Amino acid sequence: MSRDYFRHTIKALEELNRTTTYSMPILPDDDGYFDKECPNEDCLSQFKVNAEDWENLFSDEAVYCPFCGHTASANSWWTTEQLEQAEEQATQMISAKLGQALSRDAKDFNRSQPRKSFVRMSMKYKGPTHFVNLPAEALEEMEQKIQCDNCGARYAVVWSAFYCPCCGQNSAKLTFNNTIDKVRAKIKNLDLISQTISQYSKDEAARACSSLLESSIPDLVVAFQRVCECVYPQLENAKPLKRNVFQRLNDGSVLWKELVGNGYEDWIDDHEMQALKVLFQQRHLFQHQDGIVDQDYIAKSGDTHYRIGQHIIVKQSNVLKYTDIVEKIGNRVLGFLEGVAHE
Template sequence: MWDNSPFSMPDGAKITGHQGDQYRVNVSMPFDADGFFGRQCPECSMVFRVNGDDYDALPDELRLWCVYCGHNADHSDFWTDQQRERAMEAARALGVQIVHQGFERIARRTRGTSRRGRVSISFRSSPRYPRPLPEIDEERLARTRTCAGCEVRYAVFGEHRFCPVCGRLPAAPVAFDALQAEMARLDALTSLPDEVRAVLREQGVFTRNWVDTIENVVGIVEALGAATFHERVTDAEDRVRGKGNIFQRLDDMADLFVSAGCPDLRIAVGESTWQRLTRTWAARHVFTHNDGVVDEKYLRRVPDSRTSVGQRLVLSDADCREALADTTALCRALVDISAQ
């Protein structure tokens, strides 16, 4: 702290030193009611929040990761717009006073020197009271997370793949977050007012949402299955070479794990759950590749189906919720394999 400063700074800003005409100013960035403060990615511009106490305990040379896009840079690059405006207001308060002081000096040097060829400057000063720094009023917390690696607490406002300190998250929390997001989307649609739901239903929004859910659960398992296999099996690359998108194919994926000495996923989740998963995966295939129209391949995979070739599958909210529950069980079985 620089004592005897000739400048008056607003609350939250302190001059901590100077060298020549260069001044060093510390500007506080207050935490919100939950003890978090904002960080904004300089690349994608999205905002996340970090627990203030956890952040203060981190090293000064810290580099941060954007939780959304994975941009990695010095932590000082992650100012939010409101934080930047707060700092600029402190800089303006100091700058005005430096200019004011400069005019006072000029006026003192030129006072009483009104001879020919010279200019007399008169300057009247008055006490200056800097404006208060703007408050930080950013979006409140929606979802908070604690990184299993560094234990830093942070909050996000969308789908994320990175810890702000550690970087890329393990596959398991990403998968379970995605499953929770799918369930939240189903809940959001069912909680809408009746008149809104009626309009959306007539426009096919509900049907499209259910199809998306069925397609997304397969992608979630594919990502987790691939990550688990490569982590658990030392010669994973050799075993999957030439097998295409094997982690999209339910039984082929299970056989792959068994061939590598891992537990059988079919036994881990139970026969009835596996049968329902098989039906979900078959439905995903016809929606992705045949606009939901049943073909011979679907009927071979789901022999107890009441549909015929050429019919279009019809999904429901209940189908999606069941698929999410079954997929969650499968993901837990994959995590168990990874933990062995």
């Protein structure tokens, strides 16, 4: 069969063989935010950015993941859903273009056949010939809306964020407050979580609640450490920090005393200081001993409720107490950054 019969199809294939571009509109959600996803394969966290700020404030060269801090150019932050939809629609576009060409070739072939002939052939194409370029619909809104206090960019996340996606600033206040809110949310929702999982397994419900409580201990210590590590170097006459110095209460308190004239013992009362020591030592146990009490824990924490070999039991009331104390010290530290210490 002659190539002339398929000239439209051959032309379409030649055009598609060259660089073919496809553009799919992206819609913001009802709050005016675009969906984004971290391109770091170890993260892939999704978040949203205000559509106006994306156009007016964000740089083409660098956007930052609010969760892991990964940096990449602005055209790298498409979500998995957007890429899948774009791939599907691009395939549909190619199929439609080829379908149009095949349909035209079939019509040309049929018109070329002699009307009065003993043998007459006809050709018919059955397939897509039209394509509608649909915009990518936005995912549902995210409740936690944040505005960077450095560049003013607005973004939205689920749970805690640590970096501004526009300027990359690691906000000590934002990060600290997010962690405090996260811990309190765990405690607030424990009963609901227990009731929900208990419908399937009471054992699983108990394990889930216990795990949430235990995870609050390192969360609080890390929040304490990070806010101190972030604020301290920004103050005048601050010394170079040794690694993890703010994981050690005595060493950290001495640093603050030398810099601002007072330390943890001056910011909280004796009972709170004792509870803080217990918190830090329990974090060490969960990190290195699977929560099993040893002599070192009893000696350093002063906690005589346990014997060596027992497992630490974390209570809701204790987590809330620890949270209040860490928040109290964190606000004091953040007050130094603002130039005015909280009294």
